[in-house]
Amino acid sequence: MALKLDKNLYGFVTEQELCSMQGAVDDAVNKIKNKTGAGSEYLGWVDLPVTYDREEFERIKTAAEEIKKCDVFIVIGIGGSYLGARAAIEFIKSPLYNTLKKDTPDIYFAGNNISTSALNELLEICEGKDICINVISKSGKTTEPAIAFRIFRKYLIDKYGEAEANKRIYVTTDKAKGALKTLASKKENGYESFVVPDDIGGRYSVLSAVGLLPIAVAGIDIDAIMNGALQARNDLYCGPSDNDCYRYAAIRNILYNKNKVIEILASYDSALIMTAEWWKQLFGESEGKDGKGIFPASVTFTTDLHSLGQIIQAGKRNIFETVIFIKDSDKDIFIENDADDLDELNYISKQYLSLHDINKCAFRATVMAHVSGGVPNILFELDSRDAANFGYMVYFFELACAVSGYMLGVNPFDQPGVEEYKNNMFELLGKNKNK
Amino acid sequence: MALKLDKNLYGFVTEQELCSMQGAVDDAVNKIKNKTGAGSEYLGWVDLPVTYDREEFERIKTAAEEIKKCDVFIVIGIGGSYLGARAAIEFIKSPLYNTLKKDTPDIYFAGNNISTSALNELLEICEGKDICINVISKSGKTTEPAIAFRIFRKYLIDKYGEAEANKRIYVTTDKAKGALKTLASKKENGYESFVVPDDIGGRYSVLSAVGLLPIAVAGIDIDAIMNGALQARNDLYCGPSDNDCYRYAAIRNILYNKNKVIEILASYDSALIMTAEWWKQLFGESEGKDGKGIFPASVTFTTDLHSLGQIIQAGKRNIFETVIFIKDSDKDIFIENDADDLDELNYISKQYLSLHDINKCAFRATVMAHVSGGVPNILFELDSRDAANFGYMVYFFELACAVSGYMLGVNPFDQPGVEEYKNNMFELLGKNKNK
Numbered sequence: 064m065a066l067k068l069d070k071n072l073y074g075f076v077t078e079q080e081l082c083s084m085q086g087a088v089d090d091a092v093n094k095i096k097n098k099t100g101a102g103s104e105y106l107g108w109v110d111l112p113v114t115y116d117r118e119e120f121e122r123i124k125t126a127a128e129e130i131k132k133c134d135v136f137i138v139i140g141i142g143g144s145y146l147g148a149r150a151a152i153e154f155i156k157s158p159l160y161n162t163l164k165k166d167t168p169d170i171y172f173a174g175n176n177i178s179t180s181a182l183n184e185l186l187e188i189c190e191g192k193d194i195c196i197n198v199i200s201k202s203g204k205t206t207e208p209a210i211a212f213r214i215f216r217k218y219l220i221d222k223y224g225e226a227e228a229n230k231r232i233y234v235t236t237d238k239a240k241g242a243l244k245t246l247a248s249k250k251e252n253g254y255e256s257f258v259v260p261d262d263i264g265g266r267y268s269v270l271s272a273v274g275l276l277p278i279a280v281a282g283i284d285i286d287a288i289m290n291g292a293l294q295a296r297n298d299l300y301c302g303p304s305d306n307d308c309y310r311y312a313a314i315r316n317i318l319y320n321k322n323k324v325i326e327i328l329a330s331y332d333s334a335l336i337m338t339a340e341w342w343k344q345l346f347g348e349s350e351g352k353d354g355k356g357i358f359p360a361s362v363t364f365t366t367d368l369h370s371l372g373q374i375i376q377a378g379k380r381n382i383f384e385t386v387i388f389i390k391d392s393d394k395d396i397f398i399e400n401d402a403d404d405l406d407e408l409n410y411i412s413k414q415y416l417s418l419h420d421i422n423k424c425a426f427r428a429t430v431m432a433h434v435s436g437g438v439p440n441i442l443f444e445l446d447s448r449d450a451a452n453f454g455y456m457v458y459f460f461e462l463a464c465a466v467s468g469y470m471l472g473v474n475p476f477d478q479p480g481v482e483e484y485k486n487n488m489f490e491l492l493g494k495n496k497n498k
Numbered sequence: 499m500a501l502k503l504d505k506n507l508y509g510f511v512t513e514q515e516l517c518s519m520q521g522a523v524d525d526a527v528n529k530i531k532n533k534t535g536a537g538s539e540y541l542g543w544v545d546l547p548v549t550y551d552r553e554e555f556e557r558i559k560t561a562a563e564e565i566k567k568c569d570v571f572i573v574i575g576i577g578g579s580y581l582g583a584r585a586a587i588e589f590i591k592s593p594l595y596n597t598l599k600k601d602t603p604d605i606y607f608a609g610n611n612i613s614t615s616a617l618n619e620l621l622e623i624c625e626g627k628d629i630c631i632n633v634i635s636k637s638g639k640t641t642e643p644a645i646a647f648r649i650f651r652k653y654l655i656d657k658y659g660e661a662e663a664n665k666r667i668y669v670t671t672d673k674a675k676g677a678l679k680t681l682a683s684k685k686e687n688g689y690e691s692f693v694v695p696d697d698i699g700g701r702y703s704v705l706s707a708v709g710l711l712p713i714a715v716a717g718i719d720i721d722a723i724m725n726g727a728l729q730a731r732n733d734l735y736c737g738p739s740d741n742d743c744y745r746y747a748a749i750r751n752i753l754y755n756k757n758k759v760i761e762i763l764a765s766y767d768s769a770l771i772m773t774a775e776w777w778k779q780l781f782g783e784s785e786g787k788d789g790k791g792i793f794p795a796s797v798t799f800t801t802d803l804h805s806l807g808q809i810i811q812a813g814k815r816n817i818f819e820t821v822i823f824i825k826d827s828d829k830d831i832f833i834e835n836d837a838d839d840l841d842e843l844n845y846i847s848k849q850y851l852s853l854h855d856i857n858k859c860a861f862r863a864t865v866m867a868h869v870s871g872g873v874p875n876i877l878f879e880l881d882s883r884d885a886a887n888f889g890y891m892v893y894f895f896e897l898a899c900a901v902s903g904y905m906l907g908v909n910p911f912d913q914p915g916v917e918e919y920k921n922n923m924f925e926l927l928g929k930n931k932n933k
Contacts, residue, residue: 491862
């Protein structure tokens with residue numbers, strides 16, 4: 064089990080360039096190890112796979128078992144309180160999780176937008192179903208989840224009465240203060256509560272209760288996720304200073320300095336679409352500041368070879384690709400021989416060539432094509448789409464992102480630019496006008 | 499009903515700059531009107547809303563009524579044979595179309611990837627369900643849809659026997675030749691067939707049978723779509739030469755020349771996610787060639803304000819946004835007063851402020867924030883998410899894309915870069931080796 068960084072960047076980045084970056088890498092890593100960099104109060108994710116709260120971890124599992132008895136589980140959260148859990152469920156289970164037969168609840172994500180139709184549809188889906196909710200918000204005052212929680216809390220009270228509703232509301236929030244904490248702690252409510260750690264920012268929080276409760280409800284082994292993350296910590300953070308994670312951070316910065324200003328995360332399975340969305344927040348929000356930052360985009364191949372493939376192959380040469388390929392596959396499918404062979408597929412209807420082998424060929428063919436078109440390709444192989452590999456990948460990218468951000472000269476843990484639209488919105492809506 | 503281009507680009511593009519582009523706009527438009535530009539053999543989409551085949555159109559409706567009797571409808575196609583129909587269904591119906599209660603079939607898209615798990619899951623979903631399929635491929639030999647069709651055709655034959663399976667297979671392909679046409683025309687098969695027009699490329703084909711059959715099966719009024727497109731043609735192609743569509747094409751090129759190399763299509767509803775994917779293919783594949791082209795990306799707000807919002811607000815200033823906001827909304831939702839007001843939402847719990855009004859405020863607040871952060875914003879308002887508005891929007895962007903591509907100096911109708919990975923793949927897989 065490992066994210067393996069293919070060194071072959073085909074001349075876009077030389078081994079010598081990479082070597083010359085080692086000092087900058089070491090500086091960045093030392094800022095993390097010694098907590099001397101900007102935003103060092105948010106480094107809780109570094110030791111999380113070792114230090115996580117075992118008592119809370121067991122309560123998460125107990126809560127998940129209780130929640131599994133319901134039909135529909137609504138997870139209310141935005142940004143880091145949304146993307147990580149959804150990424151995990153789609154990666155490990157399926158992007159069609161809700162549609163497939165299973166013995167765990169349907170899981171819907173709410174409170175991550177202000178769309179009227181999205182909320183109406185979700186209320187329609189809940190009709191006649193047995194519901195539990197998990198609201199995730201550090202302050203309890205973020206507009207989108209606060210609106211959704213006010214609506215779904217009332218919905219539960221109307222449906223079940225106050226006492227029963229209280230048992231169906233699970234809160235993930237600040238350990239001590241804030242609107243949600245106050246509400247949860249009220250004697251008459253007594254919501255089961257979990258903690259958004261003080262020293263872990265939203266986009267680094269998937270391995271805390273923020274992500275783990277919804278992930279556990281989907282029937283995923285959260286011990287395996289934490290073990291995967293722990294192995295990544297051992298291999299990378301505790302490993303040699305020229306490991307693949309740090310090399311990835313260095314290569315990104317080398318390419319950025321060569322005016323490769325767009326990084327496309329590519330995969331070969333739609334199960335990774337939300338992982339890419341999680342990755343886009345992680346890198347975009349960590350590095351996109353002070354007029355700097357690689358713009359993170361994503362594609363799913365071979366689907367998007369028939370869409371963005373053209374511009375990747377032959378457009379402006381300001382992009383590079385980071386490709387994740389999953390080595391193992393699901394139950395193999397083979398293509399049967401056809402007497403007529405009008406579609407000319409018989410050449411791949413061989414019992415030793417599975418559909419996954421063909422996908423692998425498409426992957427290799429695409430790397431060759433894009434590299435020859437002038438697009439640097441960074442290749443990662445992941446063994447499988449299991450929980451341990453997910454945990455490993457999460458830790459790998461979190462650490463790479465922190466190192467890369469420090470190398471870029473930014474604070475990888477703040478997000479000052481997110482406030483501006485909020486302030487304008489409060490102004491337009493007249494918040495605090497009557498105070 | 500109109501896509502309205504807000505002229506206010508807040509100083510990034512002056513009215514004078516726009517005026518100075520009018521000659522280039524007129525040249526591009528004339529290449530379309532006189533069919534003198536590169537790729538002019540693919541201009542069939544221009545007159546399609548006027549000239550479309552009425553006999554086939556009625557057959558599409560009849561076929562859709564027949565298909566509606568089944569439980570699950572599998573649409574096999576890739577690129578332009580996939581994105582347009584899915585965009586329409588999610589835009590007009592819902593991104594949760596398959597999950598919501600309805601009197602039309604569940605619709606799944608296959609043959610747009612080589613993922614083993616995606617195909618296994620789809621076969622699992624089909625178990626015990628009544629199935630029809632539509633395979634869409636001009637040649638019938640494109641690897642991804644050909645594989646899926648071989649598998650689903652056999653699945654249908656095994657399930658229903660050959661005679662009944664033949665009635666459940668709907669083919670959209672070349673009018674005269676190719677693997678699928680040959681198969682469909684065989685006397686013993688006699689599949690109902692529709693035409694991929696010779697003079698319309700994949701990414702411009704959603705208003706032909708390629709898109710219309712799946713769209714009609716979802717219970718959408720395809721007459722209204724064509725009427726919307728017709729109105730767009732009247733307003734734009736037959737309209738004044740400084741109309742919003744051509745201004746959009748001009749503004750994009752002005753911004754590109756100012757090194758705004760990334761265009762982000764932003765919306766405020768997840769119902770537009772697949773519309774953005776369709777738009778990304780349209781513009782990316784049309785313009786991304788000869789070392790040129792704006793890189794098309796997309797976001798859904800307010801969701802992604804808590805993800806890519808930071809880098810848009812404060813990252814490298816090489817991006818601009820094109821924002822679509824839908825004026826009308828679904829059944830209004832209002833936020834009720836709460837005695838405690840711990841979440842401090844009471845200030846918006848007013849009967850005159852609906853959730854949609856709040857979304858509108860978020861939209862205006864975000865435009866202000868991003869513009870003040872140095873990101874040009876092109877604003878479109880669409881009246882509603884109905885079929886007519888969808889048809890209008892499709893025609894608007896198709897025409898804008900063709901004009902913009904000619905202004906950029908490329909052939910907006912070819913996609914030579916898509917061949918390279920295919921050739922490599924055939925090589926790796928050993929195609930034609932034994933011939």
